[in-house]
Amino acid sequence: MRGPVRLPPHPPGLRIGLFGGSFNPPHAGHRLVSLIALRRLRLDRVWWLVSPGNPLKDTAGLPSVADRVAAARKIARHPRIVVTGVEEALGARYTADTLKALRLRCPAARFVWIMGADNLAGLHRWRRWREMAAETPFAVVDRPGATLRGAFAGGRLKAARLPERDAPRLADASPPAWVLLHDRRSTLSSTALRAAVSQA
Numbered sequence: 001m002r003g004p005v006r007l008p009p010h011p012p013g014l015r016i017g018l019f020g021g022s023f024n025p026p027h028a029g030h031r032l033v034s035l036i037a038l039r040r041l042r043l044d045r046v047w048w049l050v051s052p053g054n055p056l057k058d059t060a061g062l063p064s065v066a067d068r069v070a071a072a073r074k075i076a077r078h079p080r081i082v083v084t085g086v087e088e089a090l091g092a093r094y095t096a097d098t099l100k101a102l103r104l105r106c107p108a109a110r111f112v113w114i115m116g117a118d119n120l121a122g123l124h125r126w127r128r129w130r131e132m133a134a135e136t137p138f139a140v141v142d143r144p145g146a147t148l149r150g151a152f153a154g155g156r157l158k159a160a161r162l163p164e165r166d167a168p169r170l171a172d173a174s175p176p177a178w179v180l181l182h183d184r185r186s187t188l189s190s191t192a193l194r195a196a197v198s199q200a
């Protein structure tokens with residue numbers, strides 16, 4: 001349900017990774033990606049943006065944002081990871097809208113979008129993805145089973161890709177700019193966890 005927009009603290013210059021997801025359910029893979037992003041991108045915070053519903057997914061049976069936020073907080077357990085349901089409060093479902101709204105409200109924060117490599121493959125189907133890539137640096141974290149081959153948007157953005165050694169400066173780079181991070185990997189997925197629960 002839409003409520004007041006309460007943003008986590010964001011003093012000027014704070015380097016904030018925005019990690020959007022369905023988190024249905026949240027798992028240790030989400031936490032691992034966040035820890036990798038914090039360290040490799042030299043971020044001050046990672047905000048988990050619990051989505052009201054991925055516009056490209058069937059959201060029937062998706063638990064409420066409040067329930068997923070509560071579950072995510074139990075998994076995140078880190079002073080620099082902040083779990084928020086602010087997308088719902090903003091009335092934003094498309095990432096381009098979320099990013100625009102956050103930039104308006106936090107003009108002095110340095111935002112980086114974070115996603116797993118499986119999402120890069122479908123990025124060209126996101127609403128206004130070119131605008132999003134032109135306005136916000138983003139980091140793609142390697143994921144078992146995901147391949148960059150055939151990632152249409154990644155090809156279009158080839159010239160904007162930073163070498164991995166430059167990851168620490170991504171938050172300061174002028175977009176379009178992105179980096180692919182190879183690090184520890186987790187085979188966990190929400191799909192597998194939902195399947196395990198339904199079989200139990």
Ligand SMILES: Nc1ncnc2c1ncn2[C@@H]1O[C@H](COP(=O)(O)OP(=O)(O)OP(=O)(O)O)[C@@H](O)[C@H]1O
Nearest residue numbers: 020021022023029115116119143186188189190191
């Ligand atoms: N094990 C993982 N390794 C790397 N990235 C991950 C991993 N799990 C999730 N992500 C990334 O986290 C973000 C949120 O993912 P989401 O909440 O949909 O979890 P998921 O496990 O991918 O769920 P589902 O299986 O339902 O698609 C996405 O950018 C996704 O790519």
Ligand SMILES: O=C(O)c1ccc[n+]([C@@H]2O[C@H](COP(=O)([O-])O)[C@@H](O)[C@H]2O)c1
Nearest residue numbers: 020021022051054056094095096126127
């Ligand atoms: O804006 C879009 O068109 C869009 C399309 C697909 C996914 N997203 C966002 O990508 C993030 C990851 O989604 P998910 O379901 O894979 O966790 C989440 O924040 C979604 O809102 C956004």
